Amino acid sequence: MLTKRKIQTTLFLAVAIIILINVLSSRYSFRIDLTEDQRYSLSDATKDILKNLDEPLTVTSYFSEDLPPDIEKVRQDFKDLLIEYSNRSNGNVVYEFINPNEDQEVEMKAQQAGISPIMINVRDKDQVKQQKAYLGALLQLGENKEPIPFIQPGAAMEYALSSGIKKLSAKEKPVVGFLQGHGEPSLDQLIQLRQQLNVMYEERTVTLTDSTNIPFEIKTLVVIAPTDSIVERDFIFLDEFLSRGGRLLLAINNVKGNFQNATGELVNTGFSKWLSKYGITIADNFLVDAKCSSVMVQQNQGMFRMNIPVSFPYLPIISKFNEHPITKGLEAVLFPFASSITVTQKDTSIKFTTLASSSDKSSLETLPLFFDIQKQWGSQDFGMSNIPVAVAVEGKIARNSYTKMVVFSDGDFAVNGEGQQAQQLQPDNVNLMTNAIDWLSDDTGLIELRTKGVTARPLDAQLEDSTKTLVKYANFLIPIGAIILFGFARFQYKKKIRNIIKSTDYV
Amino acid sequence: MKPIWIIAKKEFRTFFDSLAAYIILVVFLGLSGFFTWLYGSDIFFIGQATLMPFFSVAYWTLFFFIPALTMKMLAEERKTGTLELLLTKPITDWQLIAGKFLSVMMLISVALLLTIPYYISISLLGPIDHGSVWSGYFGMLLMSAAFTSIGLFASSITNNQIVAFLIALFIGVFFLIIFDVLSSSFTGTAAYFFNYLSLSTHYESISRGVIDSKDLVYFLSITAIGLLSADSVLSKRNIVE
Numbered sequence: 001m002l003t004k005r006k007i008q009t010t011l012f013l014a015v016a017i018i019i020l021i022n023v024l025s026s027r028y029s030f031r032i033d034l035t036e037d038q039r040y041s042l043s044d045a046t047k048d049i050l051k052n053l054d055e056p057l058t059v060t061s062y063f064s065e066d067l068p069p070d071i072e073k074v075r076q077d078f079k080d081l082l083i084e085y086s087n088r089s090n091g092n093v094v095y096e097f098i099n100p101n102e103d104q105e106v107e108m109k110a111q112q113a114g115i116s117p118i119m120i121n122v123r124d125k126d127q128v129k130q131q132k133a134y135l136g137a138l139l140q141l142g143e144n145k146e147p148i149p150f151i152q153p154g155a156a157m158e159y160a161l162s163s164g165i166k167k168l169s170a171k172e173k174p175v176v177g178f179l180q181g182h183g184e185p186s187l188d189q190l191i192q193l194r195q196q197l198n199v200m201y202e203e204r205t206v207t208l209t210d211s212t213n214i215p216f217e218i219k220t221l222v223v224i225a226p227t228d229s230i231v232e233r234d235f236i237f238l239d240e241f242l243s244r245g246g247r248l249l250l251a252i253n254n255v256k257g258n259f260q261n262a263t264g265e266l267v268n269t270g271f272s273k274w275l276s277k278y279g280i281t282i283a284d285n286f287l288v289d290a291k292c293s294s295v296m297v298q299q300n301q302g303m304f305r306m307n308i309p310v311s312f313p314y315l316p317i318i319s320k321f322n323e324h325p326i327t328k329g330l331e332a333v334l335f336p337f338a339s340s341i342t343v344t345q346k347d348t349s350i351k352f353t354t355l356a357s358s359s360d361k362s363s364l365e366t367l368p369l370f371f372d373i374q375k376q377w378g379s380q381d382f383g384m385s386n387i388p389v390a391v392a393v394e395g396k397i398a399r400n401s402y403t404k405m406v407v408f409s410d411g412d413f414a415v416n417g418e419g420q421q422a423q424q425l426q427p428d429n430v431n432l433m434t435n436a437i438d439w440l441s442d443d444t445g446l447i448e449l450r451t452k453g454v455t456a457r458p459l460d461a462q463l464e465d466s467t468k469t470l471v472k473y474a475n476f477l478i479p480i481g482a483i484i485l486f487g488f489a490r491f492q493y494k495k496k497i498r499n500i501i502k503s504t505d506y507v
Numbered sequence: 508m509k510p511i512w513i514i515a516k517k518e519f520r521t522f523f524d525s526l527a528a529y530i531i532l533v534v535f536l537g538l539s540g541f542f543t544w545l546y547g548s549d550i551f552f553i554g555q556a557t558l559m560p561f562f563s564v565a566y567w568t569l570f571f572f573i574p575a576l577t578m579k580m581l582a583e584e585r586k587t588g589t590l591e592l593l594l595t596k597p598i599t600d601w602q603l604i605a606g607k608f609l610s611v612m613m614l615i616s617v618a619l620l621l622t623i624p625y626y627i628s629i630s631l632l633g634p635i636d637h638g639s640v641w642s643g644y645f646g647m648l649l650m651s652a653a654f655t656s657i658g659l660f661a662s663s664i665t666n667n668q669i670v671a672f673l674i675a676l677f678i679g680v681f682f683l684i685i686f687d688v689l690s691s692s693f694t695g696t697a698a699y700f701f702n703y704l705s706l707s708t709h710y711e712s713i714s715r716g717v718i719d720s721k722d723l724v725y726f727l728s729i730t731a732i733g734l735l736s737a738d739s740v741l742s743k744r745n746i747v748e
Binding site for chain 2: 473
């Protein structure tokens with residue numbers, strides 16, 4: 001017996017069950033990211049950072065509007081990412097989008113927040129004009145602020161956002177130790193490096209004596225360009241440091257150039273012997289590269305003495321980098337008086353990565369060496385290629401604890417020098433060192449995100465206009481034509497059948 | 508299951524015997540093609556190998572297109588009295604509704620299949636993200652299922668096709684626009700609630716390539732509620748007082 005009441009109860013029950021399912025599903029959900037580059041999946045590092053966020057974090061995004069579509073896409077991608085952050089942090093990440101071009105006051109605010117404008121070409125009524133655009137964001141956690149000055153199209157946004165949030169939410173900065181006492185440059189000689197480091201780290205010097213080991217709070221130890229020979233005791237300390245999982249960065253000068261008597265000399269620190277124990281050998285040689293910096297040489301030109309730059313292959317400019325978080329985005333790094341590094345793999349569980357190597361035209365020169373500044377270098381002098389100068393190692397290097405180590409065969413590339421001799425370094429020189437320290441100190445996997453960008457998916461740019469028009473109209477018209485043709489054929493067929501039926505004589 | 512399939516096939520054939528299916532398909536393909544290839548932020552303007560322009564246009568065209576398909580389905584049966592006649596047949600109301608629902612979904616699948624040339628041309632022109640395209644099509648099917656069930660419900664409560672069409676649009680507007688607007692004007696739980704009800708939030712998430720169980724449950728829930736309500740309305744005529 002069907003009654004009104006019965007219908008109502010059934011419907012009511014069904015709806016109640018459906019609502020319950022919805023409530024449950026928002027609690028326990030799973031998702032599949034079907035995009036090829038996993039664009040909408042946050043990494044574990046980001047998830048960890050967001051999980052530890054216990055205060056609301058505001059992201060004020062200053063994005064200009066009405067920009068060319070490829071830049072407009074950055075805005076959309078950034079928004080998509082923020083949606084994910086907001087979902088993952090249980091709503092602790094709050095965001096808003098502001099167009100700074102609308103209002104002078106807002107623009108001032110954006111600039112004060114540290115968002116830098118960029119000039120881009122905008123097509124307006126068949127004219128190209130320059131427009132000031134903002135593509136940045138300001139992160140705010142309580143009183144603290146951290147700007148992302150400029151989000152590059154296609155760049156690793158997740159890294160920029162997550163590292164920004166981490167900087168804000170980190171309660172204690174990790175400590176980076178700089179080994180001293182063997183002729184290493186003091187912290188004052190590393191001005192540019194320290195400027196970059198002190199945002200994320202606390203720097204401290206480490207001096208070893210019989211009674212003082214490497215302090216336990218130091219997770220990453222940096223050894224830059226020791227000149228004196230190192231006593232056996234210190235190597236034992238380093239061994240212990242590695243076996244307790246300490247991270248080690250070595251920038252070692254195995255050779256040096258003496259400009260006074262124009263000879264190349266060996267630097268005896270003992271590091272190369274110690275390192276060979278771990279499968280890495282810095283050879284006693286000089287890397288020469290056709291791609292190099294120059295030195296100023298005094299020459300007599302008639303009556304005048306002039307300083308003339310002369311290419312000096314002993315100052316190679318390294319521009320071949322392998323895909324690795326440390327070398328992401330680097331263009332060129334000057335490695336004065338570098339040597340070759342060879343790696344012998346003893347254990348497959350240890351992962352060696354060559355970070356940087358020389359150009360296609362390079363070679364090695366052995367000691368004894370006399371610098372001939374007048375030498376005319378030709379391609380016969382550069383018979384080798386891809387000689388490694390920087391290596392990253394990770395795995396169970398010493399005993400059973402996982403650790404990481406980075407070795408550079410040059411110690412001076414990130415050293416500014418002191419007093420009068422202090423010189424400004426190319427940004428990439430310092431970036432290489434900072435990236436290496438970031439990679440070593442990072443346990444969360446955040447640094448891996450540096451290489452994760454959004455894959456560009458451009459249409460074929462070489463397309464001719466006629467082909468374009470063809471593709472456009474073919475796609476527009478063919479499906480429509482197909483359905484009309486099908487309809488016409490079907491009506492004709494029906495008509496034929498009708499006519500057959502009509503003409504049949506039913507007797 | 509068999510009666511459902513028979514009804515679906517019969518309804519599907521009826522679409523193609525009248526002009527309705529052709530007009531609707533041509534309008535759907537015309538609008539989608541026009542905005543994907545020729546005008547506005549079309550493929551060549553944005554210069555990216557993506558079907559996003561198509562998905563955002565189809566979102567709106569389907570919104571008009573589906574009520575036009577569903578409006579007569581039950582309203583006309585009621586008007587011509589065949590609904591009463593069906594009582595004598597060995598099929599239940601539920602089978603009738605499911606069959607009609609299936610036929611509409613079949614027609615929409617045909618419409619979407621006819622846009623596959625877009626996908627093929629774009630994938631020849633640039634490195635398209637195949638995963639997000641399939642996810643986009645899947646999202647469109649889910650959205651169509653939700654709209655179809657709303658349309659069937661609207662058609663079940665009246666015997667006038669135009670009224671059914673307008674009711675379906677009216678309900679659709681809530682899911683498409685109004686809940687979205689409400690969610691941005693409220694804060695806290697209310698905002699969350701309206702945001703959850705808003706169809707565009709769920710559709711956007713799927714059309715960019717992420718299949719979330721939350722979105723699946725949402726679309727299937729709307730479909731289920733629509734179909735169940737239509738069934739309840741139909742079963743009223745069986746009430747024995």
